Amino acid sequence: MKIVIIGSGNVAYHLAKAFTQGGIPVAQIFGRNEKDLKVISNELQIPFSTSEIADADFYIIAVKDDSIADVSKLITKTNCLVAHTSGSLEKEKLNGNYRKACFYPLQTFSKTKDLVYSEIPFFLEAENEADFNLMNSIAQKISKKVLNSNFEQRKYIHLTAVFACNFTNHLFAKAKEISDSQEIPFEYFLPLIKETVDKIYKIEPKLAQTGPAFRGDEKIIESHEKLIKDKDAKAIYKTMNISIKDMYKNEL
Amino acid sequence: MKIVIIGSGNVAYHLAKAFTQGGIPVAQIFGRNEKDLKVISNELQIPFSTSEIADADFYIIAVKDDSIADVSKLITKTNCLVAHTSGSLEKEKLNGNYRKACFYPLQTFSKTKDLVYSEIPFFLEAENEADFNLMNSIAQKISKKVLNSNFEQRKYIHLTAVFACNFTNHLFAKAKEISDSQEIPFEYFLPLIKETVDKIYKIEPKLAQTGPAFRGDEKIIESHEKLIKDKDAKAIYKTMNISIKDMYKNEL
Missing domain, CATH: 1.10.1040.20 (ProC-like, C-terminal domain)
Incomplete structure (x- = not known):
């Protein structure tokens, strides 16, 4: 099960850190901002790239809402699960022929501020039960509070x-x-x-x-x-x- | 040095409790609401009255802003110090021939919620240095943060x-x-x-x-x-x- 996190901002950083701390390997962090990626990569010992997205089973797009649709087009693979981390967008905003999902952590993130990840509620939405269960098992390694939640909610x-x-x-x-x-x-x-x-x-x-x-x-x-x-x-x-x-x- | 606290609301209760915990005896709590006074009196072992204000050196009027002027008239003694606890009123709102002061704790008080009094800043104002020093020595038994502050501030x-x-x-x-x-x-x-x-x-x-x-x-x-x-x-x-x-x- 290979996971790639896309983004180099506050949410991407904290998800990558929470995954690493929770014993969930992150295969790559991908983004545009090489400087920020390097810092995260060095701290968490995760490979990064600005040019080529690694092959993975689960992509998490943790970029700002306005960029999600564009960034989601970069994933050309079809047999994979792609989730964004936005509270305010449908999973259908993701633009590709893969299975779509949302992996929304309810917290405010700053890079300079440590967080207790186990207290952060994760609201998950997937197209099917298998994908939900996959995300659920990942989120439960990080947090005590994982919930199913549709777009309206x-x-x-x-x-x-x-x-x-x-x-x-x-x-x-x-x-x-x-x-x-x-x-x-x-x-x-x-x-x-x-x-x-x-x-x-x-x-x-x-x-x-x-x-x-x-x-x-x-x-x-x-x-x-x-x-x-x-x-x-x-x-x-x-x-x-x-x-x-x-x-x-x-x-x- | 006898202290009387006037009022039976949240501020009066917590001041009486902070004083008691800080080893500062409160001679009486005085107010209109017998039921509330009884509860405080029982918990803190302080005498109360609804009819006769005890003789004291320092009266603290911890009632709501609108009532301070009226309540302050109840103190007919002149050789004493009287302070209100309001952040928004001049000490001159106190209506009597005593020395006037302000003893303002910067905190939000609920009776049902315990507080760490040592962290509460106290802003004090008095007519003269002796009165300020008196209030200062009292407040410092409760809190680490005691400050001189005029009405404008x-x-x-x-x-x-x-x-x-x-x-x-x-x-x-x-x-x-x-x-x-x-x-x-x-x-x-x-x-x-x-x-x-x-x-x-x-x-x-x-x-x-x-x-x-x-x-x-x-x-x-x-x-x-x-x-x-x-x-x-x-x-x-x-x-x-x-x-x-x-x-x-x-x-x-």
């Missing part, structure tokens, strides 16, 4: 992740702009942020809400709005407050 | 906290609405959320951003907008995406 998973992860990180970035503007070290806010997340392991987020909008404290809201100079921060402040008030308006 | 600290904590929790609540609508267990998103926060201990949030808006992936954004039925979720989706694009537009 996967789209909502990705959308939920955008709210829970991408937008959350952006709030941190905007928060840091505010504290930076007053030369207040952002590290003072890390225990608060950590607690905000620790809480939702125990309390449903809807029940854990605090803050001026939740309390309906209009004086504080008004004084905050005067402090905010940045147009986008102001729009976020207003939009989030409206949404918080709406969520609890029938309960007060 | 404290307002920005609170505003930053609203973005980093209150709004973040609301994103989790809205994310859960989306996953609930598809019967996808929200627990699958907890490792992703945990990693989103773990990351910013190592990488500045601005540099950790990922997601469709960051990549400029308009197709995904369009498909997400079609999935979102809730008016507030849609407004948040659009507002956050505009802000993300603006943050990185000069770097792409």
